[in-house]
Amino acid sequence: MPVAGPSGRHRRDPSSDGIEEDVPSQRTDDVVNDDEEEQPRRGVKAVKAEKKNERRKVAQDADADADEDLDADPLADFGDQPLDRAQAQKIHGYSQDWDMMRKTKHVQFYGLVKDVATTFAEFGEGDKGDKAEKLLIEMDNLMRNLMDTEAEMVYHNKVLHDLHQRVVRGEEITNVVDKYDEEVQKKISEYQQKTSRQKYTKSDEYVSYRQAVFEVKNPGIAMPPLADLVPREDGDESDEDDEDVQVGGVTQDYKCPLSLTILVEPLTSRLCGHSYSSAAIREYLSLRGGRKQCPAAGCGKAISLGDLAPNKELARKAKDAARRERMREEDSDEGEVVE
Structure with missing residues (x-):
């Protein structure tokens, strides 16, 4: 047995x-x-x-x-009595948990959505292009939903942090569960009243996402101000009355200023932000050693190897740009008529 x-x-x-x-x-x-x-x-x-x-x-x-665990209310055991210092410290821990969960688990999805969306954006016209456009709409909605969820997580973190600070200052707080729920719901309601422009166009994550998709679909063209790509809704100021300066995107150049080819293992200067292919800039700086003027056009900064750092994100983008360039060249060759 x-x-x-x-x-x-x-x-x-x-x-x-x-x-x-x-x-x-x-x-x-x-x-x-x-x-x-x-x-x-x-x-x-x-x-x-x-x-x-x-x-x-x-x-x-x-x-x-x-x-x-996510659905459980950690404050449910606190009851209606005034919070003491020990309970306030627990609240501080819960606040940090929300922030940690946002940074380590949630924010990483932005990059995944951007990668998938840029892949869809590579499809051209025809049936595949039409399907890709529909998928891009879904990805944009997913990106916005992620941002909405992050906003709620920020509100949970902020309300708990404020409750902790009030107890530390000596304020007597009772009915903490009700206060917590009311404050969080108030902030969420205020957020939901905002327009799409107000919620998304000033977010670095959303700007980066739209910039990446626009760049794939419109190579060599600078993205217009993001507000131009997000329709105006009731509650938005008119474009003429908007006091905020709407800055458009820039055209990302993936070519090394030395080799004039797509960047390979790029190194980026901490002093001026310009990037160069690793082999090219090393050879350039080793000719005489010490500091030399940045080879990027119009830059007067003096740089050395110690000012340069690997740029993995740019390396990935440059690799994708090189692949898209090869695909466009192949499509162009196929379109030529041989007499």
Whole structure:
């Protein structure tokens, strides 16, 4: 009869030929569960399938536990009595949890959405192009939803932080759960009243996202002010009355100012922000050593190798730009008519 080991699972005799046989565990206090029934011998495939299902069940349970943790109200146990310093410190910890979750788990999705959207943007006209446009609309909506969720996370963090600070200043706070819920809901309601321009066009993440998609679809053309790409809604100032200066995008140049080819393993100057292919700038600076004038047109900064740093994000973009350039050249060659 099988005996449960320390982990509660049955061990397999490696000497069995295609059949799993239950053997006693090596525990010194081997105890047989009286409720355990004798199990029939099973094939290896059946055992593997069962273990796979067990792992899937464990993962599902973990996800469910995580959801419960997010949905649980950590302040529910505080009651209606005035908060003391110890409880205020717990609130400070909850505030940091929200901020950590936003930074480590949520913000990373912006880059994923941008990468997927730029891939869709590469499709040209025709059926694929039409489908890609629909998918780009969905990706834009997803990007906005992510930003909405991040805004809510910021509000949770801020309200908890403010509650903590009020207790530290000696203010008596009762009914903390009600105050927390009211303040968070108030901020969320105020946010939901904003227009699309007000919520998104001043966000660096959204500007970067739209810039990347526009760049793929319109190579060599600077993106117009983002407000021009987001329709005006009721509540927005007219474009003529808007006091904020709307700055358009810039045309990203992925060519090295020295080699005049697409950047390869780019190094970016901390002094002026210009980038160069690693091999080209190293050769340029090693001719005489020391500092030399930045080779970018119009830049008067003196740079050295110590002022340069690898730029992985630019390297990825330059690689994508080189690939798109090759694709355009191939399409151009296919379109030529040979007489």
